[in-house]
Each structure stands twice: as C-alpha cells, then as structure tokens.
Amino acid sequence: MSKLGNLGARLHRGEVGYDFVGNRKIWYGISILITITAIVGLAVRGLNMGIEFQGGAVFTTPKHTNVSVSQAETYAQDASGHDTIVQKLGDGSLRIQIAGIDTGAADKIKDKLAGDLKVDAEKINADLVGPSWGEHIANKAWQGLAIFMVLVVIYLAIAFEWRMAVxxxxxxxxxxxxxxxxxxxxxxxVTPGTVIGLLTILGYSLYDTVVVFDSLKEQTKDITRQTRWTYSDIANRSINGTLVRSINTTVVALLPVAGLLFIGGGVLGAGMLNDISLSLFVGLAAGAYSSIFIATPLVADLKEREPQMKALRKRVLAKRAKAAADEETAEARATVPDDSEDAAPAVVGPRDQPVSRTRGRGRPSGKRR
Structure with a gap:
C-alpha cells in the first residue's frame, strides 16, 4: 500500500505518468469496438424486459414447495404457453413470472399450476401487471433518463464549459x-431495479469525470501565458494526478457489488439481486474507464481546435525544438576531440637571447663590458 501511495504522489507531482491523451486513438478504437458489440447484442437479442414493463403475472407458491425450479418452469410453460422465469426464494417458495398474459388467462394458469404443483389454489399469491401500466412505467423511465442528461449538460456547461459538458x-x-x-x-x-442501477452508475461516472475536469480547470487558468505545456499536456497531467484516486474508489465500490452479483446472485441463488447488481457492476467499471480514457481526451481534442490553443501549441513545440537543438549542439561540442595536445609544447624557463651590440650603452661609465 505504501508503494501505491508513493506512486500516487509521484503521479500527482508529474514525476511519472502515462500518456493517456497521446494514445487517445487507441482508447477511442477500443470504445467504438465495445460499443458496436453492445449495439449488435441489442439488435440481435434485445432486452429481456420484466413484467413491470411489458405486463404479466407473478405467482408465488406457499413455503417449502417440494418442486424443483426446472420442473416448475415446465409446468408454467405448459399452463401458459409463454416463456417463464422461476426463482426459488429463501423460504423455499417459488416465484413464477409469466409475461404477456391478461387477467382472464392468469386465473386459468393459477388453477392449472395449483393442480400440477399439488397445492391449494387459494394459497398461491398472484400479482397482475397490465401492459398499459408497464408501458407507462417504461415511458417514465426514459423521461427520467432524458431529464437527467439535460440537467447534467446544463450544470457542466455552467460550472466548467460546453466542451466538458459534451x-x-x-x-x-x-x-x-x-x-x-x-x-x-x-x-x-430488466426491472425497475435495473433502471435504479443505471441512474446510480451514471452519477458515479460523473463523479470521476468531474474530479478530473476540476483539476484540469484549475491547472489551465493562465495556460496561454506560458510556453512549457500544451493543453493536451496539462490534461494528461490531470488524469495522472487523479488516477490512483479513481482506481481506489472504483475498486472499493466494485467489491460489495461483486459480492451481490457473484455470491448473492450466483452462489446463493438470489436471482432478484442480478437485475440491479449487474447494472451496477458493469456501469461502475465502464464509468471509471470512460472518465479516464474517453471524457478528458475528448475535451483535449475539442480544446486543441481553438485558435489560442493552436498558437500555444506552436510556441511550445518551437521552444522544445530549440531546446533540443541546443542540447544536440552542446553534446556535439562535448564529443569534439581537443587538438591542443598535438601542438608544440610551450617553452618554459629562460631562453638564450642574442647579445645586443648596444649592451652597456647609457651607463654612467660609458664603457662596455
């Protein structure tokens, strides 16, 4: 843990880092591939909508019904002629869900199930959902999602700028x-719990994104007054500075959700937990990914199109090119051999001078020596 903390501190100070923005085309390609796969899955298989959205009936048997889930599914399909979902609850009762049936058909199915399961029909609880009510719930869910999106865009455009909102x-x-x-x-x-999970993970995804955007806004206040960093460079520093924080919060959030999905829904068989836990698990992971690899690099792409940022990039690159050229020149000078060692050695000490004929003149005696 201490190593992770030291790494986070070094990332925050900019001592180390990964070029997320520089490799953005890779992340864009990965996201496009995953998105296309998801769209193909939606087009081919479609969503398995619960009875809350398409109408139907839910039958709950008495406690400790001595019938297996597979056998109950066979009985329910024979009685209704529709696909059914059967879940075994904690008290030993069975929850039999049949979509697309009306009230009249539900009464007949209930009597048929009571005979097959060998229980009293009065002890089978039936909850009916009309198709109009399910359609109404679906429309409200889409409206709520659309309103959420609009409010998010408006808030981010006011708090930050429209490019970050986009x-x-x-x-x-x-x-x-x-x-x-x-x-x-x-x-x-897909149940109302799924919708709740989607709205929850959207809020979490925005949390990570806003943390990076806030750091980016703070570091780019007077960006045009310097010539050391481009906007993309500072965006990359913002991602690296909050990277460990995003990873820690995501892992901590994923652990309990993974417990609900894999242990509660998978091992313990609490299938009703799957609808909300799967949306939370996938959404949390996708939200952390998009905040790091999609949102901030996209902001950098949009900002780099501005004339001021283009001019800044030219100045920064020109300064870096000049610094690189000066460094190469200095290295070249350092590697040039010194030829002064091959020159003739300098004369040290007294030298024999020729005798001057005027030597001794001007002395008081006037005589030569």
Missing amino acids: AALVALIHDITITTGIYALVGFE
Missing part, C-alpha cells in the same frame, strides 16, 4: 450503451 455526455452515452448491451448479451431481466 465530453461528459458522450461518456454517459458510452456507459449506458455498454451496460444495456451486456444486459442483452447476458439475458438478465
């Missing part, structure tokens, strides 16, 4: 598409 919206659509596509591929039932 990038956050793209990241949210990316997360929703991937989550719903995985639902279609896995075949889990």
Whole structure:
C-alpha cells in the first residue's frame, strides 16, 4: 500500500505518468469496438424486459414447495404457453413470472399450476401487471433518463464549459450503451431495479469525470501565458494526478457489488439481486474507464481546435525544438576531440637571447663590458 501511495504522489507531482491523451486513438478504437458489440447484442437479442414493463403475472407458491425450479418452469410453460422465469426464494417458495398474459388467462394458469404443483389454489399469491401500466412505467423511465442528461449538460456547461459538458455526455452515452448491451448479451431481466442501477452508475461516472475536469480547470487558468505545456499536456497531467484516486474508489465500490452479483446472485441463488447488481457492476467499471480514457481526451481534442490553443501549441513545440537543438549542439561540442595536445609544447624557463651590440650603452661609465 505504501508503494501505491508513493506512486500516487509521484503521479500527482508529474514525476511519472502515462500518456493517456497521446494514445487517445487507441482508447477511442477500443470504445467504438465495445460499443458496436453492445449495439449488435441489442439488435440481435434485445432486452429481456420484466413484467413491470411489458405486463404479466407473478405467482408465488406457499413455503417449502417440494418442486424443483426446472420442473416448475415446465409446468408454467405448459399452463401458459409463454416463456417463464422461476426463482426459488429463501423460504423455499417459488416465484413464477409469466409475461404477456391478461387477467382472464392468469386465473386459468393459477388453477392449472395449483393442480400440477399439488397445492391449494387459494394459497398461491398472484400479482397482475397490465401492459398499459408497464408501458407507462417504461415511458417514465426514459423521461427520467432524458431529464437527467439535460440537467447534467446544463450544470457542466455552467460550472466548467460546453466542451466538458459534451465530453461528459458522450461518456454517459458510452456507459449506458455498454451496460444495456451486456444486459442483452447476458439475458438478465430488466426491472425497475435495473433502471435504479443505471441512474446510480451514471452519477458515479460523473463523479470521476468531474474530479478530473476540476483539476484540469484549475491547472489551465493562465495556460496561454506560458510556453512549457500544451493543453493536451496539462490534461494528461490531470488524469495522472487523479488516477490512483479513481482506481481506489472504483475498486472499493466494485467489491460489495461483486459480492451481490457473484455470491448473492450466483452462489446463493438470489436471482432478484442480478437485475440491479449487474447494472451496477458493469456501469461502475465502464464509468471509471470512460472518465479516464474517453471524457478528458475528448475535451483535449475539442480544446486543441481553438485558435489560442493552436498558437500555444506552436510556441511550445518551437521552444522544445530549440531546446533540443541546443542540447544536440552542446553534446556535439562535448564529443569534439581537443587538438591542443598535438601542438608544440610551450617553452618554459629562460631562453638564450642574442647579445645586443648596444649592451652597456647609457651607463654612467660609458664603457662596455
């Protein structure tokens, strides 16, 4: 843990880092591939909508019914002629869900199930959902999601700027598409709990994105007054500075959700936990990915199109090119051999001078020596 903390501190100070923005085309390609797979899954398999959205009936048998889940599914399909979902509850009762039937058919199915399961029909609890009510719930869910998106864009445009709002919206659509596509591929039932899970993970995804955006806004206040960093460079530093924090919060959030999905829904057989736990698990992972690899690099792409940022990039690159040229020149001078060692050695000490004929003149005696 201490090593991870030291790494986080070094990332925050900019001593080390990964070029997320520089490799953004790789992340864009990965996201496009995953999104296309999710869309194909939605188009081919479609969503397994629960009875809350398409109408139907839910029959709950008495406690400790001595019938297996597979056998109950066979009985329910024979009685209704529709696909059924049977879940064994903790008290030993069975929850039999049949979609697309009306009230009249539900009464007949209930009597048929009572005979097959060998229980009293009065002890089977039946909850009916009309198709109009399910359609109404579905419309309300879509309206709530649309209102959420609009409010998010407005808030981010006011708090930050419109480019960040657009990038956050793209990241949210990316997360929703991937989550719903995985639902279609896995075949889990879509219930109101699924919608709650989607709205929850959208908020979490925005949390990570806003943390990076806030750091980016703070570091780019007077960006045009310097010539050391481009906007993409500072965006990359913002991602690296909050990277460990995003990873830690995501892992901590994923652990309990993974317990619900894999242990509660898989090992213990609490299938009703799958609808909300799968959306949370996939959405949390997709949200952390999009905040790092999609939202911030997209903001950098949009900002680099501005004339001021283009001019800044030219100045920064020119300064870096000049610094690189000066460094190469200095290295070249350092590697040039010194030829002064091959020159003739300097004369040290007294030298023999020729005798001057005027030597001794001007002395008081006037005589030569």
